[in-house]
Amino acid sequence: MRPTLIVGSGPVLFTVGPESPRPAGPFPLDPDPRVAAVRYEAMDTSDVPTRFLTALESVPPASRLLASPKQLAAAIERLTHRTVGEPTLEELRRGRAALPLPDPALERRFFLALAHFRLERALRAPEEVLITLAREEERVERSVGREARAADSFVSVPDSPLDRHLAAWGKARGALGELEEVLRRTLESEAKIRVPNLASVVGPRVAARLVAAAGGISELARMPAPRIQLLGSRRRPSPERGPRFGVLYRADRMADVPIGRRGAYARSLAALAAIAIRADAHTQRDLAAGLVARRDRRVEQLRRRRS
Amino acid sequence: MRPGRSFRPSDASPRLLAAARGDREELWTVTVGDPPPVYGERWTEVEDRRCRLFEPGRSKLAAAVVRGWTGDLPSEGERWLYLGAASGTTASHVADLLGPDGRLYAVERSVRPFARLLALAERWPNLRPILSDARDPLGYASLVPPVEGVYCDIAQADQLEILARNAELFLRGEGARVLIALKTASMGRHRSASGHRAAAESFLSEEYALYPSVPLEPFHRGHFLVGGRWGRATRLRAGGENRPTPRGRRPGRRGP
Numbered sequence: 001m002r003p004t005l006i007v008g009s010g011p012v013l014f015t016v017g018p019e020s021p022r023p024a025g026p027f028p029l030d031p032d033p034r035v036a037a038v039r040y041e042a043m044d045t046s047d048v049p050t051r052f053l054t055a056l057e058s059v060p061p062a063s064r065l066l067a068s069p070k071q072l073a074a075a076i077e078r079l080t081h082r083t084v085g086e087p088t089l090e091e092l093r094r095g096r097a098a099l100p101l102p103d104p105a106l107e108r109r110f111f112l113a114l115a116h117f118r119l120e121r122a123l124r125a126p127e128e129v130l131i132t133l134a135r136e137e138e139r140v141e142r143s144v145g146r147e148a149r150a151a152d153s154f155v156s157v158p159d160s161p162l163d164r165h166l167a168a169w170g171k172a173r174g175a176l177g178e179l180e181e182v183l184r185r186t187l188e189s190e191a192k193i194r195v196p197n198l199a200s201v202v203g204p205r206v207a208a209r210l211v212a213a214a215g216g217i218s219e220l221a222r223m224p225a226p227r228i229q230l231l232g233s234r235r236r237p238s239p240e241r242g243p244r245f246g247v248l249y250r251a252d253r254m255a256d257v258p259i260g261r262r263g264a265y266a267r268s269l270a271a272l273a274a275i276a277i278r279a280d281a282h283t284q285r286d287l288a289a290g291l292v293a294r295r296d297r298r299v300e301q302l303r304r305r306r307s
Numbered sequence: 308m309r310p311g312r313s314f315r316p317s318d319a320s321p322r323l324l325a326a327a328r329g330d331r332e333e334l335w336t337v338t339v340g341d342p343p344p345v346y347g348e349r350w351t352e353v354e355d356r357r358c359r360l361f362e363p364g365r366s367k368l369a370a371a372v373v374r375g376w377t378g379d380l381p382s383e384g385e386r387w388l389y390l391g392a393a394s395g396t397t398a399s400h401v402a403d404l405l406g407p408d409g410r411l412y413a414v415e416r417s418v419r420p421f422a423r424l425l426a427l428a429e430r431w432p433n434l435r436p437i438l439s440d441a442r443d444p445l446g447y448a449s450l451v452p453p454v455e456g457v458y459c460d461i462a463q464a465d466q467l468e469i470l471a472r473n474a475e476l477f478l479r480g481e482g483a484r485v486l487i488a489l490k491t492a493s494m495g496r497h498r499s500a501s502g503h504r505a506a507a508e509s510f511l512s513e514e515y516a517l518y519p520s521v522p523l524e525p526f527h528r529g530h531f532l533v534g535g536r537w538g539r540a541t542r543l544r545a546g547g548e549n550r551p552t553p554r555g556r557r558p559g560r561r562g563p
Contacts, residue, residue: 008449069449089476092445097453097479104410111435111450115425118438122418215417 003064005087005095006056008072010102011036011110013052016095017059023098027052033106037113043071045078056080068092127217130194133187134208140180147173197276200288201295202269203252210247210273221281228277229270248273253299261302268298314353319372319380322404324358334361334369336403340431345399359403363526366397367460367488370523371532378518378534379484381405386454388477389413390441390469391461394423395434401458402434409433412451416440444473451477456484462493467510474514478537485515486534488523500529507533 004017011033014025027049029036039047056076059065065080066087067073077084087095102110122128151173156162184205191204195217198207213231214220220228230237233246244263248254248270257265272291279287314335317325324335335351335358342357344350349360363370372380381387383406392398392413402411413428414437415421421438428434439447441461454477459470466487474485491503498506508517515535523530 009452010450068445070445072449086445089445089472092448093453093476096448099452101452108432108435111437112425112428114450115421115428115436115438119418119422119425122438123422128418 003066003085003087003091004059005091006065006067006072006076006084007087007092007095007099008040008069009096009099010107011040012102013049013072014099015055015059016098017063023100024055025052026100027055033109034113037110037117040110040114041071041117043069043075045075048072048075048079053079066091068095126190126194127211130187130190130208131212131216133183133190134205134212137180137183137187137205138209140176140183144173144176144180147176195277195280197279197285197287197291198273201252201272201276201291202248203250206247206251209250210277213247217277217281221277223274225267225270225274228273229266253295256299257302261305265298265302269295314358317372319376320382320404322383322406323361323372323380324353332373334363334372335359336361336400337406338399338403339405339407339433340399340402340427345427346394346396359400361400363523366400367523367527367530367532368397368400368458368486370526370530371488371521373526374521374523374532376518376521376532378486379536381409381456381458381486384408385456386410386452387412388451388454388457388473390457390459390473391415392420392424392436393417393460394420395427397460398424398434399427399431402431405433407433410435412437412447412454414439414441414447441469441473444476448476453477453479454483455479456486459485459487462490464494466490466493467507471510471514474537481538483537484534485511485537486532487511488527489531489533491529491531500531504531504533507531511535 002018004015006013006015009026011030012026012028014023014027016023029039029047029049061082065076065082065084067076067084068087070086073084073086151169154166156166187208188204191199191208195207195211198210202210210228210231211217211220214223229245229248230243231246231248233243235243237243245266248266249262251269254262254265272295276287276291279285314324314326317323317334322337324337326333326335335353338350338357338359342350344359346365348362348365351358361369363373368380381401381404383404385405386409387401387405389398389401389411392415395413398411398413402409405411410433412435413424415424416439418438421436424436428436437447437450442465457470457474457477459466459473461469463469466489470485470487478485487507489504489507491500494503504520504522508520511517511533512535515537517533517535520531520533523532
């Protein structure tokens with residue numbers, strides 16, 4: 001027996017099944033497209049339209065139910081106490097082809113509302129906040145440096161418009177420096193909360209930059225150590241003479257290592273960072289003390305050896 | 308508009324205009340959106356229609372047209388699915404080609420580019436942005452109706468599989484099209500760029516009657532535009548199941 005397919009078409013639901021020649025519906029999630037978008041996304045049992053449930057009762061118990069999207073299938077399963085499967089690509093394609101096209105104006109408002117909803121939720125995710133902060137901190141740091149260099153090479157004449165400009169400029173640079181300070185503190189505390197192990201191994205700022213360069217905590221956790229080592233490097237990797245570090249160059253204790261040994265340190269540090277981020281992403285165990293001890297031992301080792 | 312510049316509809320589409328400028332030809336799309344410019348492109352007005360410069364250096368689709376693409380472009384009134392819309396540089400032009408009665412369903416999974424795509428969609432009445440991963444078409448299957456074509460611009464190693472999966476689910480039926488801006492640099496170093504192109508062609512020719520593909524040099528290094536029409540009938544006429552058609556004699560309609 002052919003299954004009954006329950007399928008959403010944007011803000012409205014339909015059933016396509018052997019009971020009727022034409023799809024039954026539309027059953028709007030809500031007359032207001034913005035409310036419909038939120039319902040579409042959440043799809044709790046209370047979000048399924050009552051009229052739609054009444055229509056579902058006419059589906060014979062022997063008939064198989066398939067529903068798409070997934071959250072709809074789950075909601076209907078809970079409401080009807082029947083098993084609701086997932087359609088195959090081909091079943092879904094044929095089901096969708098039978099449906100009438102949505103009203104353009106309604107569809108547009110639904111799509112925009114849904115996009116805004118998803119975007120805001122994605123941006124609110126703690127990891128996205130960390131990434132944005134890391135990028136902002138990097139950008140502000142660059143402009144602070146640029147302004148400072150420009151100020152260094154600026155030649156002024158006492159008691160002239162140039163001098164007044166320099167004074168005003170100094171104030172502006174001071175404000176920018178304060179902004180950087182505040183931003184850095186926010187970033188560091190955020191990194192210590194989200195990726196505590198990584199933050200203690202490489203330092204909170206570098207930890208945040210690594211996450212930003214990888215595109216997320218779980219993305220970084222999936223990377224092998226050699227890729228972490230080169231994250232953020234601009235040169236092209238090559239077997240002969242590639243880059244040895246990217247973001248990691250600014251890591252904690254890098255400055256304590258003799259210049260000729262920094263590549264080796266970056267390699268070891270990347271291996272420790274890989275362990276640390278995996279703990280942060282998955283087990284949430286506190287490995288910081290052990291990893292930091294291993295890191296510091298490595299630094300001492302590299303300092304003793306001649307470069 | 309400068310005096311003396313003459314705009315004429317291109318062979319490919321009435322919404323794509325060509326204008327001679329010096330010894331080169333510029334492409335313009337008749338826009339459906341409102342100013343300001345999306346990515347700093349030039350706007351002009353031609354016979355009361357607003358047009359936007361479609362630059363081959365910015366958009367792979369424009370580069371393909373400049374390089375002599377003879378296959379069908381997205382045309383007026385059609386519904387298309389766009390995978391990997393990013394911030395909407397090319398997507399806005401594809402939406403222009405589809406015109407006010409067409410629809411462009413644009414999928415993008417990265418948050419920051421999507422924010423810009425959404426801002427664009429507020430001004431482009433026929434653009435429908437979707438924040439989703441194109442690897443999982445079932446995730447937006449209930450948002451996108453059957454479409455006339457799928458355009459894929461994803462720099463991922465499995466870009467062809469992503470395209471195929473989406474096409475299988477969303478294409479309207481026989482005769483519907485796929486286009487892919489193939490980025491060979493993200494497909495591994497085990498093959499050369501042209502090797503990747505040949506592999507992509509043979510992969511797609513199992514299901515599609517291919518248009519002659521074009522390299523996008525010098526605008527986009529290591530990129531090709533490959534595409535075709537879905538159809539078993541044409542495929543059989545091409546002679547043989549699963550056998551790539553010899554180059555130069557590909558069965559694809561030339562021009563619209």
